[in-house]
Amino acid sequence: GENVEQHPSTLSVQEGDSAVIKCTYSDSASNYFPWYKQELGKRPQLIIDIRSNVGEKKDQRIAVTLNKTAKHFSLHITETQPEDSAVYFCAASNAGGTSYGKLTFGQGTILTVHP
Amino acid sequence: NAGVTQTPKFRVLKTGQSMTLLCAQDMNHEYMYWYRQDPGMGLRLIHYSVGEGTTAKGEVPDGYNVSRLKKQNFLLGLESAAPSQTSVYFCASNNRRTLHNSPLHFGNGTRLTVT
Numbered sequence: 755g756e757n758v759e760q761h762p763s764t765l766s767v768q769e770g771d772s773a774v775i776k777c778t779y780s781d782s783a784s785n786y787f788p789w790y791k792q793e794l795g796k797r798p799q800l801i802i803d804i805r806s807n808v809g810e811k812k813d814q815r816i817a818v819t820l821n822k823t824a825k826h827f828s829l830h831i832t833e834t835q836p837e838d839s840a841v842y843f844c845a846a847s848n849a850g851g852t853s854y855g856k857l858t859f860g861q862g863t864i865l866t867v868h869p
Numbered sequence: 870n871a872g873v874t875q876t877p878k879f880r881v882l883k884t885g886q887s888m889t890l891l892c893a894q895d896m897n898h899e900y901m902y903w904y905r906q907d908p909g910m911g912l913r914l915i916h917y918s919v920g921e922g923t924t925a926k927g928e929v930p931d932g933y934n935v936s937r938l939k940k941q942n943f944l945l946g947l948e949s950a951a952p953s954q955t956s957v958y959f960c961a962s963n964n965r966r967t968l969h970n971s972p973l974h975f976g977n978g979t980r981l982t983v984t
Contacts, residue, residue, distance in 0.1 A: 755928070763909065788972060797959065798912070800972035843911055854919050855900050855963045856927070857973065859911035 756781040758846050760860025767834050768868050775863045777844035778826040786849035787827045788857070789818060792841045801842075802829070805849075834867045841865070871895055875960050875976035882950040882983045890945040890979050892960030898974070899965040901943040902927070903935065905956040906978075912959060918943055919965075950983045957981070 757780040767773050779787075788803035804811045804818045804827065811818050815834075820827040831838055841864050845857040873894045882888055892901065899920050904912040914927030918937040932954060934946045943962075947954060957980050961973040 758911075760911070797975040797977050799975075803972070854917065855965075855973070856902065856914055856917060857912075858928075859904075859913070861909055861911045 756784055756846055756848075756858040758844060758858050758860045760844050760863060762863060763861065764864045764866070766866045766868065769834060769836060771834055773829075773831045773834050773838070773865055773867075775829045775842055775844070775865070776826060777828070777846075777860050778824075779846040779858075780825065781846070781848070782825065783848045784846040786847050787818070787820060788845050789816075789829050790843045790845065790859075792843065792862075794840075798843060831865075834865075836867050836869050839865055839867045873960055873962055873974050873976035875958075875979050877979060878977065879980050880982070882947075882981065884951060884983060886950050887946070887948050888950065888981075889947075890958055890960075890981075892943045892945070892962075892976055893941055894943075894960075894962040894974070895941060896962065896964065896974065897940070898962035899940070900963045901937065902961045902963075902973070903933075903943065903945045904959045904961065905929065906959060907956050915945065915958075950981075952983045955981060955983045 760777045785806035790798035791801045792798045817830040844860040847857045876891045902917040903915040916935040918924045921940040924935045936944045960976040
C-alpha cells in the first residue's frame with residue numbers, strides 16, 4: 755500500500771518568515787495530494803490540494819509543488835503569521851479506480867510561528 | 870445541513886469494556902471512513918465503507934468492527950477496549966460522484982481514553 759513520509763516533525767519560524775514542509779510517497783499510482791491544517795482540538799481542514807497533472811498550485815500565501823518523478827511534494831507558506839500555527843498533514847491517494855478516495859496521511863508537522 | 874456529526878465527543882472506558890462510536894452525515898455521501906489519530910503518527914484508516922451494507926478494512930482494523938446499515942450512518946465498535954485504543958477518532962465522508970473535486974468532510978472527532 756501507499757506510504758507517506760513527512761518532514762520535519764516540528765518547525766519553528768519567526769513571523770514573516772517562510773515555512774516549508776516536505777512529503778514523499780511510495781505508490782506511483784497516487785495522483786491526488788491534499789494538505790490539511792489542524793488546530794488544537796479541531797478537525798483537519800483542507801487548505802490546498804494538487805493533482806498529478808499539475809506541478810504547482812498557489813492560493814494567496816500558500817503554495818504546493820509536486821515532483822512526480824521523485825515522488826515528493828511540498829507545502830510552502832510565505833509571510834507566516836501567528837495564526838498559521840497548527841499541525842499540518844500531507845496526504846496521498848489514487849483518486850480513482852478501487853481506491854474509493856482513501857487517503858494515506860503523513861505523520862504531521864507542528865508549525866509554530868513566533869510573533 | 871450539519872455535515873458529519875460524531876457522538877460522543879469524549880469517553881473514558883475501562884479495559885475490556887465495549888462501546889460504539891456513531892458517525893452520521895446528511896450529505897448523501899456514499900463513502901465513509903473511520904480514522905484514528907495518534908501523536909506523531911498522523912491519521913490512520915481503520916475501516917471504510919463505499920455504500921450501505923458494505924464495509925472494508927483499512928490500515929489498522931484489528932480490535933474494531935464497523936457497520937453501515939443505513940447510508941447516513943457508520944458505526945465503529947470496540948468489543949473489548951484496550952489501552953492501545955486510546956486515541957482521537959475521526960469519521961469522514963465523501964461523495965463518489967465528485968471524488969476528484971471534493972475534499973474529505975471530517976467530523977469533530979471523539980476523544981477516547983481507555984484506562
